[in-house]
Amino acid sequence: MTAPNSVYGGKLALVTGSRRGVGRLIAEHVLDHGGRVVGFGRGESTIEHPEYHHVQVDIADPAAVQRAFAEVKQVGDALHIVVNNAAVLTSQYSMIMPPAAAAGMVNTNLLGAFMVSREAAKLMRRSKWGRIIxxxxMAVGLEPIGDSLYAATKAGLTTMGNVMAKELAPLNITVNTLAISAIATDMLAQLPQDKIGEVVAGLPLPRYAEPDDIFNVLDFFASERSSYITAQTIYLGGVN
Ligand SMILES: NC(=O)c1ccc[n+]([C@@H]2O[C@H](COP(=O)([O-])OP(=O)(O)OC[C@H]3O[C@@H](n4cnc5c(N)ncnc54)[C@H](OP(=O)(O)O)[C@@H]3O)[C@@H](O)[C@H]2O)c1
Structure with missing residues (x-):
């Protein structure tokens, strides 16, 4: 473990989609810096750490999310940080997008994040402190052909987060959004690599994201010092 830092030391963070990809990186980053983590994922845990607790849950199922929070409450009296990371991406032209895949994206990427945020806020209000991230x-800014619904669910996170930021401000809970650019994960691997390469080459900062690019903004939003930062969206790579 790296030395505990002031951001995560003594804090309990909930990370959705912690079994792989960006969610796993984030969960391990928090654990490495002295935090405790509850991870949500549909499958079994892939992280072994004394301060990691895994809850098997499909966040697209609102009732299942409510049941999962009964387990979160057993892990700690207070929940401090939530990272709404879990998402699915089914890239298709609108006219050929299967309805079930369309519903899956909305139910996971937007409704799932909403359910997790609202249940988390109910816990955070007890200690009057919280960070929802x-x-x-980048699809929101780039609006790529074939990504209509995925991009819309991600744009919806900003709108949802900005409204929740106002609702939760009296409880000392901030809500911010981190819009990431391409980073090597299972999600990225399912896309045509030549097309992704072109998109990355066209970014103002034309390179793939590294884990530390994500941790940098995550740490900023999660920090005690960011109590006056809410309803903000930061894009990596210069996208806007
Ligand atoms: N990778 C990129 O280039 C990129 C670029 C821009 C934005 N993003 C965003 O970054 C985040 C992470 O993406 P990633 O690339 O790490 O994706 P990924 O490799 O496909 O991993 C997605 C994670 O979400 C979980 N998940 C999906 N549906 C779920 C559900 N219904 N309930 C619970 N967990 C669920 C998966 O867990 P299980 O399937 O194991 O349950 C998995 O751990 C997403 O919000 C994505 O939109 C990624």
């Missing part, structure tokens, strides 16, 4: 995408 939504993971969005």
């Amino acid at each position: 939504n993971i969005s995408s």
